[in-house]
Amino acid sequence: MTIPQKPKLLVVEDDSGLQAQLKWAYEDFEVVQATDREEALAALRLHSPAVVTLDLGLPPDPDGTSEGFAVLDAIMAMKPDTKVIVASGHDARESALQAIERGAYDFYAKPVDIDELGLIVRRAFGLHRIEAENRRLAASVGADRTVLGTMITAAPEMLKVVRMIERVASTSASVMLLGASGTGKELLAKGLHERSNRAARPFIAINCAAIPETLLESELFGHEKGAFTGAIRTVEGKIEQADGGTLFLDEVGDIPRVLQVKLLRFLQERTIERIGGRKAIAVDTRIVCATHQDLDRMIADGTFREDLFYRLAEIVVKIPALAERTGDAVLLAKAFLARFAAEMNPAVKGFATDALAAIDEWAWPGNVRELENRVKRAVIMADAKLVTAEDLDLDGADGDSSELPLNLKSARERADRKVIRRALARSEGNISSSAKLLGISRPTLYDLLKHYDLQP
Incomplete structure (x- = not known):
């Protein structure tokens, strides 16, 4: 005993x-x-x-x-x-x-x-x-809100994206992720790789916008020794390094047109030639790419090849902005606070009420990246146990700039859905707490959830 x-x-x-x-x-x-x-x-x-x-x-x-x-x-x-x-x-x-x-x-x-x-x-x-x-x-x-390994979400808009990623993961189709900067495109790409039959092989990520145009070809395709001044040894490119696995091309819209031709040839023939090389090398690499740019406009302007677009975008996944992911801002903010407080300021225990309201209402133009940065800074600078709206630099800010539809019934339904989801997110799915936040009874909330087909 x-x-x-x-x-x-x-x-x-x-x-x-x-x-x-x-x-x-x-x-x-x-x-x-x-x-x-x-x-x-x-x-x-x-x-x-x-x-x-x-x-x-x-x-x-x-x-x-x-x-x-x-x-x-x-x-x-x-x-x-x-x-x-x-x-x-x-x-x-x-x-x-x-x-x-x-x-x-x-x-x-x-x-x-x-x-x-x-x-x-x-x-x-x-x-x-x-x-x-x-x-x-x-x-x-x-943990219950974690999907695709490390992504935290409970928003129906994002869960729809996750289900789509999970469905295409086991195929060999090229996937294009379209979304604003800071929405988690690389995290989704990595989740797709980990759900695929290539998970045991490398996942290589490269930001095409961060590499000078003169170096990007070498980064992607590699080079042979002596191919140019300074090429003192043979180097494999990112496509070759990801053989058997997945290559994530972030900001694919920034690839120069002359290099688009070479990338298209790889996608068609599944072989590459290193710079300075004379033999074709067979490579089995799956391409997942992402961009925040308007590729349709770029195709019309002649700056992005239409045939390359169709090779890269066999499956197109549109990622909603954080402001469109109802309740996720608070959920993510709590996760970021727990992580940063443990690392940098253990005295911080949570968010004050005004901070949660400000997080809910802000439009988050920088998406998850902006939220993460604000929470990190607030945790470092906070003097009290609870992070306030002032610590987040959101006090008095009106971030909800989205317009409601002119149709009164649609506007009411949209507002109802939004505030119910926020209450559920704030109370972490607890029906009684959500009903108290909304100022209604539990049976009334159940009726509204059924009417709007919402899940707690």
């Missing part, structure tokens, strides 16, 4: 008599004791207690608060989810409030009332347990 472990309570107190009194007062907990900063931080690293009681008057400053605040700051930096309860004298309310501002959970007055302090400690353990469970649930919800 396994004996359940008691929750660990760290007591930081230099008064040996009070230490003994506190230790025997808490039979429900495993009490760990420390008398100074060094012992306290060592105990924090070793035991990871959920709750700490901290006397602000510690040596070498037992009559002041400087050492106690130094311990509090160190705890918040090392393990910001710890619930720290600080001790203050009857006339030290200002110090207690300052401790709260610096991250303490609560405070108690000396001389100690053991029963009163016990209630505060048990409440702190309860809150820590609830927050840990919420983080676990949030992580599982995030």
Whole structure:
């Protein structure tokens, strides 16, 4: 039979008599004791207690608060989810409030009332347990929203794209992804590769717009030793490196017309010739490409070959902008915040209400890339536990520039769908919470979901 472990309570107190009194007062907990900063931080690293009681008057400053605040700051930096309860004298309310501002959970007055302090400690353990469970649930919800390996979405508009990608993945068809910059085209291309029978072979990505025109041919097709000045060895191009796998050509619209001819020949014959080479090399590489440009206009202008377009675009997938993916902005923002907070600022725990509203309403012209950058910057710069709209630089911004249709019934239906999806996204699919956000009853929300054919 396994004996359940008691929750660990760290007591930081230099008064040996009070230490003994506190230790025997808490039979429900495993009490760990420390008398100074060094012992306290060592105990924090070793035991990871959920709750700490901290006397602000510690040596070498037992009559002041400087050492106690130094311990509090160190705890918040090392393990910001710890619930720290600080001790203050009857006339030290200002110090207690300052401790709260610096991250303490609560405070108690000396001389100690053991029963009163016990209630505060048990409440702190309860809150820590609830927050840990919420983080676990949030992580599982995030995982449930992951598709194609790493892409996070719950928007019907994007799920339709994902289903299409999954259907064509097992074929050998060339796929063209059309969408604005920052919509996740490379992520979709990689997801397609990983769902295909080529998944064990290389996935190679190249941004055609980022490579000078004079170097792009060598990058794609490779070159033989001595083919040009500086060619001191034979180099395989990206098409050859992706043999048996997938080559992702991002911003394919930027390939110069003279090189389009050579790419077309490869797609027709499935062979390449390196620069300076004289023999054809058979290559089995699947091409997936993407662009944000209007290729129809480029074809009409004569800057993009029509025959190449039809070779590259056997399957065309149009990717919606983030503003068209209802609820995804909040979902992605929460995932980005969790990642960046863990890496850069563990004190940040989530978004304030005004931040969530601003994320919902912003049009995101830079799409997912813009959202990721704003969240990253906000997490780094945030002073409080919750990121605000001001931290995101979205306070007072009106980003919803889309126009509603003139037909009143259509406008109402569109508005209803949009606000219901936002509520579902905000509450992570919970019907009761969504109904409260919308100010309606659960049966009414169920009726609306059925009427508009929406899934929670």
